[in-house]
Amino acid sequence: MRSWLPAACLYLLLASTVQADEPIVLTVVDGALPKSLTGTAGNADAGRKVFLTRTLGNCLACHQVSSLKSEEFHGELGPSLDGVAGRYTEAQLRLIVADPKRVFDDTVMPAFYRNEGLSRVRPEFVGKPILTAAQVEDVVVFLETLK
Template sequence: MRSPLAAVLGCLLLAVSAQAEEPIKLDVVDGALSKSLTGTPGSADAGQKVFLNRTLGNCLACHQVSSLKSEEFHGEVGPSLDGVAGRYSEAQLRLIVANPKLIFADTVMPAFFRNEGLNRVRPEFVGKSILTAAQVEDVVAFLETLK
């Protein structure tokens, strides 16, 4: 006989699964995402907020950015992002943020706009990406300011 708790948990998992979004498909051409994920340009100011937010992008935990030196806890795992807009095109930056493993197979950077094929995902996050399409575009707009 199943316990009431097991039945409730089973129902919750089914409810979460039912709310899962369709798999995200990226239109990658030549190692880049040339089309905006939203059809509109992102906001660099909003992108900086996502970049710094410890519960969203948390980019500063791994990367250093000199123009953000007043912020605490710059990481050293990823490369410095100073001058990143000069090293990569907007389309390449979009793919790096969305799913960097499509360019750099061995990176530890997470795919911020992927919702399938992930490991150890909490039930409430199944079928969801870390960032929305608009947030990815905002982060790309911010990265474009780092010349």
């Protein structure tokens, strides 16, 4: 009986610390997310990196950006992002990146900052957003440079 006791204690400890992620709640006001997800402004250079990195945002796979013409494989599925900062406010861009279906009903763009109500999610990613709140803020600041 004593031989299984340490194993049982370890199991209970692990079981009590592994919890489902809390649902991400986005407070949308007039079709936008007016408040920063982190409470601070993002970094445009970091946002550019997220935008281009295939394992993160991978935005260039679907969108074209003239100022990034040196980068390969611009997509044509989504609209060009040239001038996007003139078409949308910072708060609107934040919602578009975080949860685009709240803005565009028929978009195939993934929700980058949502962790529930999604379909076809690989088991290791269930309950986790694609980007962190800080990465969303970084991408938003980068998109604001595209005037």
